[in-house]
Amino acid sequence: MKTTQSLKATKLSLFNFKSIPTRTFWITSISFFMCFFAWFGIVPFMPDVVKDLGLTPTQKWNSIILAVSGTVFARLLIGKLCDKYGPRLCYTWLLTLGAIPVIACGLVQTPLQFLVCRLFIGFIGASFVITQVHTSLMFAPNVVGTANATSAGWGNLGGGANRLGMPLIAAAVVSFGVADAEAWRYSMVIAGIVCFLMGIVYYFFTQDTPEGNFKDLRAAGEEVTTKKDKVGFSTVIKDYRTWILFVVYAACFGIELTVYGTMDDYLQNTFQLSRLTAGNIVLSFALMNIFARTLGGFFGDKFGKLKGLRGRVLFLAAILSLEGIMLVTFSTTTSIVLGIMFLIMFSLTVQMAEGATFSVVPFINKKAIGSVSGIVGAGGNVGAFLAAMLLKSKSAVAEKAALVSNQGLGEEVMKSAQSAAASSAVSSGYFIIGFVVVLTGVLALAIRFSTEDEVVLEPNLNEVSPELITVKADYKS
Structure with missing residues (x-):
């Protein structure tokens, strides 16, 4: 059996561009940013889309649900594919094929075509899973939490940056003589083309691991794990810790989306x-x-050094519970000053909880990081779907009752009553969601690791354990 020292980075050196892990970190983060930018790119233009295509309120809401639903299935699948083919090829295909529905969204002519495009655009949300798998393969255990959290956080910015970026693209398009009503179409086409180009960049400028691509390693008779060490997808789904983290991610990223x-x-x-x-x-x-x-990832790593893998779990449980408390408190606030204060605290804790979650994920099963990441990542979208359905149902009932009770009192009175009813319904929904998040924080404490896991997976101080810097050979296909 041949052994080769791993080239995994033990530090997140952002400007060391000669480093393969650093170069991969930047490319995967930018790719993730572009996927989220395109995924939510239509949001700033929804008033234009509704007017142009004649969408009903139900069709508008269904388009949001379809985009989230498509991501759930894509994330479940992509994790397993990453374990088999490597993140490089998976990201290349996701970006190039995912660009098609993004471009097509700018060409639709009917509500049905728009809904179909929204469903398939949601698939590029699986980019999160590939990003987490790739950074997990590139960085050593002492810094993997920080690397995962940073790449995910910077990628998530795409979901907010499109509020500024897409209107700017539209404005630039209009300056070339395109009609305002058609600008949203050109903007989506441009976003899709950029995603396609990032797929090409990903193929030529990244590799699966610091030692090389999966295909090349196998051809050379080398593999990160031997054939007997490989685990099936069934092993991953039978691990209760995977499903606890599924619920945990639903309670942080899913709630952030909602x-x-x-x-x-x-x-x-x-x-x-x-x-x-x-x-x-x-x-x-x-x-x-x-x-x-x-x-979140940084403190996950720090608690890991202090208390081992149990320390990572303790921090995750604590920050998740704090997230729930902040949302509950925000939901009961009537002062704008206090409201913004608790909203800031909620946004801080919910995003830290997301980072802390993926400081634990790489240690659940190091031989199937992709599969675990895919399942946990899908949990975020399931959480978003369930929370959105709760708020939608409560708001719909309250608004309908308000309109009925104030019928005939004038348009202004009815509009005010509807607004107040919606506020009250969403407020109570936030309260319920926050309480569930606190309970999920308690549930996270059930995640346990064996003594062997602690010794093998959690390095002391800044050292990388021998088990993690060995590339095992004698792979037989």
Whole structure:
């Protein structure tokens, strides 16, 4: 059996571009950013889309649900594919094929075509899983939490940056003589083309591991794990810890998506803010991904050094519970000053919880990181779907009752009553969700690691354990 010292990075040196892990970190982060940018790229243009295609309120809401639903299945699949073919090829195909529905979205002519495109655009949300797998393969255990959290956080910025970026692209298109009503179409086409080009960049400028691509390693008779060490997907889904983290990620990333998508209207209805002011506040919430998620991974690594793998779990449980408390408190606040204060604390803790989650994921099963990441990542979208359905159902019932009870009192009175009812319904929904998040924080404490896991997977101080710097050979296909 041949052994080769691993080239995994033990530090996140952002400007060491000669380093393969660093170069991969930047390319995967930018690719993730572009996928999220394109995934939510249509959001700033929804009023134009509704007018252009004649979407009903139900069709508009269904387009949001379809985009989230498509991502669930894609994330479950892509993790297994990463374990088999490597993140490089998976990202290349996801970016190039995912560009097709993004471009097609700018060419649709009917509501049905739009809904179909939204479903398939959601598949590029699986980019998160590939990003986490690739950084997990590139960075050593002492810094993998920080690397995972930072790449994910910076990638998530794409979901907020499109609020500024897509209108700017539209404005640039209009300056070339395109009609305002058609600008959203050209903007989606451009976003799709950029995704396609990033797929080409990913193929030529990254590799699966610091030692080389999966295909080349196998051809040379080398492999990260021997054939007997390989584990099946069934082994991963039978591990209860995988499903606890599935629920945990639903309670952090899933809730962030839902709150991000409903907060504009809530701030307007509750605190009588203008749409512009509310939008800027929500944008600021999204921009906290620049540092907040990184903090979660950083402290996950720090607690790992102090208390081993159990320390990572303890921090995750604590920050998740704090996230729930912040959301519960925010939901009961009637002061705009206190509301913004607790919203900031919620956005900080929810993003830190996301980073802390993926400081634990690489240690659940080091031989099937992709499969575990895929299942956990899918949990985020399931959480978003369930939370959105809760808020939608509560809001619909409350608004309908308000309109019925104030019928005949004038349009202004009915509009005000509807706004107040929506605010109250969403507020109670946030309260329920926050309480569930706190319970999920308690559930996270059930994640356990064996003594062997602690010795093999958690390095002392800044050292990388011998078990993790060995590339085992004698692979037989």
